[in-house]
Amino acid sequence: MTKVSSTKAKDTSAKILFIVCACLSIFAVFGIICYILAASIPAFREVGFFQFLFGTRWNHINDTYGILAMLCSTLVVTVLAVILGGIIGIFTAIFMVFWCPDKLHIRYRGKNKSMQNFVAWMNSWLRKINLRTIFDQIIKLLAGIPSVIYGYFGIIVLVQGGLVQMDPMHRGFGVLATCIVLSIMIIPTITSLTKNALEAVPAQYFEGALAMGNTKAQAVFRVVFPAARSGIISALILGIGRAMGETMAVQMVSGGSVNFPVGIFTPICPLTVKINAEMGEVVPGSLHESALMATGFVLLILVLLITLSVNFVPKEFKGKKGTKVLQGDEAGKVVYRKRGLIPEILKYFGMICAAVVVIALAAVILFICINGIPNISWNFLFGGDSYDGHSLAPAFLTTFYIIIFTLLIALPLGIGAAIFLNEYAKPGSKFVKVIRTFIDTLSGVPSIVFGLFGYLFFVQIFGSNVFAGSFTMVLVILPTIIRSTEEALRAVPMELREASYGLGASKIRTIFKVVLPSAFPGIATAIVLSVGRIVSESAALIYTSGMIAVASSSVSSALDPTNMGSTLTVFMYSFFAEGLAFDEAYGTAFVLLVITFVLNLIVYFIQKRVKKKR
Numbered sequence: 001m002t003k004v005s006s007t008k009a010k011d012t013s014a015k016i017l018f019i020v021c022a023c024l025s026i027f028a029v030f031g032i033i034c035y036i037l038a039a040s041i042p043a044f045r046e047v048g049f050f051q052f053l054f055g056t057r058w059n060h061i062n063d064t065y066g067i068l069a070m071l072c073s074t075l076v077v078t079v080l081a082v083i084l085g086g087i088i089g090i091f092t093a094i095f096m097v098f099w100c101p102d103k104l105h106i107r108y109r110g111k112n113k114s115m116q117n118f119v120a121w122m123n124s125w126l127r128k129i130n131l132r133t134i135f136d137q138i139i140k141l142l143a144g145i146p147s148v149i150y151g152y153f154g155i156i157v158l159v160q161g162g163l164v165q166m167d168p169m170h171r172g173f174g175v176l177a178t179c180i181v182l183s184i185m186i187i188p189t190i191t192s193l194t195k196n197a198l199e200a201v202p203a204q205y206f207e208g209a210l211a212m213g214n215t216k217a218q219a220v221f222r223v224v225f226p227a228a229r230s231g232i233i234s235a236l237i238l239g240i241g242r243a244m245g246e247t248m249a250v251q252m253v254s255g256g257s258v259n260f261p262v263g264i265f266t267p268i269c270p271l272t273v274k275i276n277a278e279m280g281e282v283v284p285g286s287l288h289e290s291a292l293m294a295t296g297f298v299l300l301i302l303v304l305l306i307t308l309s310v311n312f313v314p315k316e317f318k319g320k321k322g323t324k325v326l327q328g329d330e331a332g333k334v335v336y337r338k339r340g341l342i343p344e345i346l347k348y349f350g351m352i353c354a355a356v357v358v359i360a361l362a363a364v365i366l367f368i369c370i371n372g373i374p375n376i377s378w379n380f381l382f383g384g385d386s387y388d389g390h391s392l393a394p395a396f397l398t399t400f401y402i403i404i405f406t407l408l409i410a411l412p413l414g415i416g417a418a419i420f421l422n423e424y425a426k427p428g429s430k431f432v433k434v435i436r437t438f439i440d441t442l443s444g445v446p447s448i449v450f451g452l453f454g455y456l457f458f459v460q461i462f463g464s465n466v467f468a469g470s471f472t473m474v475l476v477i478l479p480t481i482i483r484s485t486e487e488a489l490r491a492v493p494m495e496l497r498e499a500s501y502g503l504g505a506s507k508i509r510t511i512f513k514v515v516l517p518s519a520f521p522g523i524a525t526a527i528v529l530s531v532g533r534i535v536s537e538s539a540a541l542i543y544t545s546g547m548i549a550v551a552s553s554s555v556s557s558a559l560d561p562t563n564m565g566s567t568l569t570v571f572m573y574s575f576f577a578e579g580l581a582f583d584e585a586y587g588t589a590f591v592l593l594v595i596t597f598v599l600n601l602i603v604y605f606i607q608k609r610v611k612k613k614r
Helices: 002-047 049-054 068-099 113-126 131-144 147-166 175-200 203-211 216-227 229-244 248-254 271-281 287-312 341-375 378-382 393-424 430-444 447-456 458-462 466-490 494-502 507-518 520-536 568-577 582-613
Strands: 326-328 334-336
Touching (some): 002 447, 002 466, 002 507, 049 068, 049 287, 068 175, 068 248, 068 271, 068 287, 068 341, 131 341, 147 175, 147 568, 175 229, 175 248, 175 341, 203 216, 216 229, 229 287, 248 568, 271 287, 271 447, 287 430, 287 447, 378 393, 378 582, 393 430, 393 466, 393 507, 447 466, 458 466, 494 507, 520 568, 520 582, 568 582
Antiparallel strands (some): 326 334
């Protein structure tokens, strides 16, 4: 009896602990909103809320603050980027799902035996390559490349390499450059979510359309695409949130001047750029600091409203338009509607969009490799840092510290929340829906806003160092860990749990001895994805762990986690921002690209192993 009551008490205590972990996202969202709002109140009070929102001048010397021009710039480049990136992303997803071949095959009808043998050898080699998998990895690699690298690519290739000649003022910065860079960055998000939406459409829709005499293109664009509209709209909405919250890449190509976006080459200053550009110069407690916090608060509310609007997208569209391709005549016979030209054109347009994505990735990789590889040396990677020669050794140490400390905190919290949501929560529970909503909301918070919250909260506790940066990154990666772990737990067969219960094991023992070990590959995937997010993050770490002059950093200083330190991406940004060493910036970009590629490979092999076991 005592043993049974003890086991029950352990299960109850564990359940309470898991509930607390799941509720952390709620506390985090409310904490971020409340802290930034509290820091914004002095600016709203002194300047006036409507004057701050609709004012057109920003001058921190005279304490004149108005964000209308910056707000318009943010909205314009976001809309343009989502139109361009959304079209490319959606049609790329359609190509991946319906027309991307699994295997390539070379046909040769000549009689030359040597050529026949060569073609046969090539086909035997090509059979080992899955083109869909390669394309999927291309999208993931695009998503994992740090935004600072996109910024470098934009300023060197787009601005200096082409747009400066098109601009009558010979600047190249502005609306067009920002739009192109942002569209490239949001393509992976829109493509991945659209692909999931298309694959979720029941196969009977597609097969039924083919059985009624439609071509493949007609079945895709007249039947499957309308059925997936809700998921595609959600993808576009999340793409809007991603574009609106981007900071580093936008700062490099926007021009940084507070102007209304009246032309494609007008230098602009979106909200995120203004915050990042002036946050390092503010006097703590000043009206200038409060005005920047208020700018961040406006940005936060905009992004959260956009992110939450996904929940109001209807799950099904019950429309008759565009779904009927066949109709009956007076005699009752089925007559084919000759509307096949447009779907066929759209099919080839999807192939062009997919080629554009491959070209964009190839251009970024070649740009980094060509400029970065010549600057790689042992001393640059692991030597001591000084004014005579820079080294990434301090950045490696700082990045390693932040990865370790962040995972030590975030993993138990994220896994605990996932256990509650999958193992304890009742299906359809309103409480669970609230928790999931807040997890999605936390994942939509812009990085620069995480940085502001970390500056207001964690820096006041720990100072500007690795610990402040680590606690800030916990909030950034928590949604990723929760979602990935929950999917891994959901994939564990229910029979394993039932067999454990049948042997007399308690629920908590079953979770830790049976379920979690079985879900370990999925948890390992969550860890790798989290490491990739930490490595690529910059905006959330500049004002928490610190952005110090590269030449003044050293290995001995970086060994102490209580000192300020720059991660690899922040190091790379400081190379550019302070004009210290562009060659070293290219070398750092190449190192980051290699790390991103290796992490994607690890995730791929883990997932492949899981699929093989299943």
